[in-house]
Amino acid sequence: MVKSTSKDAQALFQSLRSAYAATPTNLKIIDLYVVFSIFTALIQVVYMAIVGSFPFNSFLSGVLSCIGTAVLAVCLRIQVNKENKEFKDLPPERAFADFVLCNLVLHLVIMNFLG
Amino acid sequence: MSKLLIFLTLIPLLPILTTSFSLENPSSRRVLVLLDDLALKSSHSVFFNSLQSRGFDLDFKLADDPKIGLHRYGQYLYDGLILFCPTTERFGGSIDLAAILEFVDSGHDLIIAADSNASDLIREIATESGVDFDEDPAALVIDHSSYAVSNTEGDHTLIASDEYIKSDVILGSKKIEAPVLFQGIGHSLNPSNSLVLKVLSASPSAYSSNPKSKLSNPPSLTGSAISLVSIVQARNNARILISGSLSMFSNRFFRSEVQKAGSPTKHEKSGNEQFLTELSKWVFHERGHLKAMNVRHHKAGEADEPTIYRVNDDLEYSVEIYEWSGASWEPYVADDVQVQFYMMSPYVLKNLSTDKKGSYFTAFKVPDVYGVFQFKVEYQRLGYTSLSLSKQIPVRPFKHNEYERFIPAAYPYYGAAFSMMTGFFIFTAVHLYSK
Numbered sequence: 001m002v003k004s005t006s007k008d009a010q011a012l013f014q015s016l017r018s019a020y021a022a023t024p025t026n027l028k029i030i031d032l033y034v035v036f037s038i039f040t041a042l043i044q045v046v047y048m049a050i051v052g053s054f055p056f057n058s059f060l061s062g063v064l065s066c067i068g069t070a071v072l073a074v075c076l077r078i079q080v081n082k083e084n085k086e087f088k089d090l091p092p093e094r095a096f097a098d099f100v101l102c103n104l105v106l107h108l109v110i111m112n113f114l115g
Numbered sequence: 116m117s118k119l120l121i122f123l124t125l126i127p128l129l130p131i132l133t134t135s136f137s138l139e140n141p142s143s144r145r146v147l148v149l150l151d152d153l154a155l156k157s158s159h160s161v162f163f164n165s166l167q168s169r170g171f172d173l174d175f176k177l178a179d180d181p182k183i184g185l186h187r188y189g190q191y192l193y194d195g196l197i198l199f200c201p202t203t204e205r206f207g208g209s210i211d212l213a214a215i216l217e218f219v220d221s222g223h224d225l226i227i228a229a230d231s232n233a234s235d236l237i238r239e240i241a242t243e244s245g246v247d248f249d250e251d252p253a254a255l256v257i258d259h260s261s262y263a264v265s266n267t268e269g270d271h272t273l274i275a276s277d278e279y280i281k282s283d284v285i286l287g288s289k290k291i292e293a294p295v296l297f298q299g300i301g302h303s304l305n306p307s308n309s310l311v312l313k314v315l316s317a318s319p320s321a322y323s324s325n326p327k328s329k330l331s332n333p334p335s336l337t338g339s340a341i342s343l344v345s346i347v348q349a350r351n352n353a354r355i356l357i358s359g360s361l362s363m364f365s366n367r368f369f370r371s372e373v374q375k376a377g378s379p380t381k382h383e384k385s386g387n388e389q390f391l392t393e394l395s396k397w398v399f400h401e402r403g404h405l406k407a408m409n410v411r412h413h414k415a416g417e418a419d420e421p422t423i424y425r426v427n428d429d430l431e432y433s434v435e436i437y438e439w440s441g442a443s444w445e446p447y448v449a450d451d452v453q454v455q456f457y458m459m460s461p462y463v464l465k466n467l468s469t470d471k472k473g474s475y476f477t478a479f480k481v482p483d484v485y486g487v488f489q490f491k492v493e494y495q496r497l498g499y500t501s502l503s504l505s506k507q508i509p510v511r512p513f514k515h516n517e518y519e520r521f522i523p524a525a526y527p528y529y530g531a532a533f534s535m536m537t538g539f540f541i542f543t544a545v546h547l548y549s550k
Binding site: 029051096111 | 520521522524525527528529531532534535536538539542543545546547549
C-alpha cells in the first residue's frame with residue numbers, strides 16, 4: 001500500500017478546485033445559498049447547546065427553516081443542472097416555480113411554529 | 116275534645132321526641148344494658164350513675180328477656196350496647212351474634228365485659244371484634260409480682276395494673292395515679308387486626324391459668340401479651356370496649372383501697388373509677404370524635420371557589436375541624452393535619468397551620484401538571500375518629516394566548532427564520548437575473 005502524504009492531499013484539493021471552477025455560475029450561486037443555510041443552522045445548534053433548549057419550538061422552527069431551505073435549494077440544483085440527464089425534459093422555469101411554491105409553504109409553517 | 120287538642124299539640128313535637136344520635140349532636144343517647152342478674156344494677160351502680168349523669172338514658176334488661184330487641188321498624192332503638200352478661204349462652208328476643216355485629220357495623224358503640232366462665236356467645240362476639248379470650252374457661256390472669264395486696268394471701272388473681280396505653284384522648288389528660296384492680300380472664304389481640312388496641316395490659320410477670328389446679332403445661336398466654344382491657348375503633352368509627360373482668364366495673368372495686376405488691380404507697384381509692392369513666396367517655400364518643408366542615412379553596416387574592424385551576428396558579432385551602440366534647444363542638448388544635456393535592460399520588464403534601472379556633476389553612480402553588488386532582492385530608496390519629504375528606508378539582512394547562520409571546524432567549528431563532536426568508540428573496544432575484 002502506498003503511503004499517503006500531504007502532497008497527495010494538496011493534489012486532491014487542487015484537482016477538486018479546478019474541477020469545480022468549470023461549474024456554471026447559476027449552480028455556484030445555489031451552492032453558496034446552501035452553505036449559508038447550513039452555516040446558520042449550525043450557529044443555532046451551538047447557541048442551543050449554550051443557553052439550553054427552553055423555547056424548544058422556536059429552536060426547532062429556526063433550525064428546520066434552515067435545513068428545509070437547504071434541502072429545497074439542493075433539489076433545485078439537481079433539476080436545473082444541465083449535466084443531469086434525468087431531468088432533461090423538465091424546463092428550469094418549472095423547477096424554479098416548484099422551488100418558490102415549496103419555500104412559501106415551508107415559511108408559512110415555520111412562522112406558525114416559531115412563536 | 117280536650118284529648119284531640121293535646122294530640123294536635125303533640126304532633127309538631129314528634130320529630131323532636133324521636134331524634135336520636137346524629138353526627139351533629141351526639142347527645143342524649145340511649146344505651147341498652149344487658150345483665151345476667153338485676154342485682155348488678157345496684158352492685159355496679161357507680162359506673163351506671165356516672166353514665167346517667169352524663170346524659171345517657173340507660174335501659175336495663177335481663178339478657179334472656181324475650182322482649183328485648185335492638186331495632187324496630189328498621190330503626191335502631193339504641194345508640195350503644197353494654198353487655199354485662201358474661202355467662203349468657205343465648206340472648207332473648209331478636210338479639211344474637213349477627214344482630215350485635217350488625218349493630219356495630221352500622222356505627223354503634225359496644226362495651227363487653229367478660230369474666231371467667233365466659234360463655235361461647237360472649238367469646239364469639241369478642242373474637243369478631245379482634246380479641247381472643249383464653250380458651251380455658253376456668254383460667255384467670257395470675258400475677259405473683261404485681262398483685263394487689265390484701266389481708267389474706269389469696270391466689271394473686273386480683274391484679275393491680277398501671278400499664279395503660281399512652282394516649283390523652285383515650286384516657287383523659289389527667290394522669291391516673293392509683294393502679295387499676297382487675298380480676299378476670301385475659302385475652303390476646305388478633306395480630307391480623309390492626310384496629311384493636313391494648314388499653315390496659317398485664318405486667319411481664321403475669322400469666323393466664325386456672326388458679327385452683329397445678330400448672331402442668333406452660334400457660335398459653337403470658338406476660339405483656341395478655342391484654343386486660345382492649346378497645347377497637349372500627350373503620351366506620353364505631354367503638355368497642357372489651358374487658359376481661361366484670362368485677363372491675365363494680366362499686367366494690369371502685370371504692371376499694373389498693374396497694375400494689377412491692378410498692379410502699381397505699382392509695383385510698385383504686386384507679387378503676389377514673390380509668391373506666393374516662394374510657395367510657397371515649398367509647399361513647401364524648402372525646403376524640405372529630406368532624407370537618409367548610410372545606411374551601413380559592414385562588415390567592417380571590418374569594419370565590421373556581422371550577423377549574425390553571426397549572427402554576429397560587430391557591431389557598433382551608434378546612435374547619437372540631438372535636439365533640441360531650442356537650443358542644445370545640446375547636447380541635449393540632450399541628451399535624453396535612454392536605455394532599457392528589458392525582459394517583461400526592462403532588463403536594465402540606466401541613467396545615469391553625470388559628471387555634473378550629474380553622475386550618477395553607478397556601479401552595481398548583482404543580483406544573485394538568486389533570487383531575489383532588490384535595491385530600493386523610494387524618495388518622497390514635498384515639499381520634501378518622502377524617503377522610505376529598506374534593507375533586509380539574510387543573511388545565513395554559514391557554515395558547517397565556518404563553519409569553521416574544522422570549523429574548525429565542526431571538527436568534529427568530530433571526531434565523533427571517534434571515535432565511537430574506538435569503539430566499541435575494542436568492543430568487545440573483546437566480547432570475549444572473550443569466
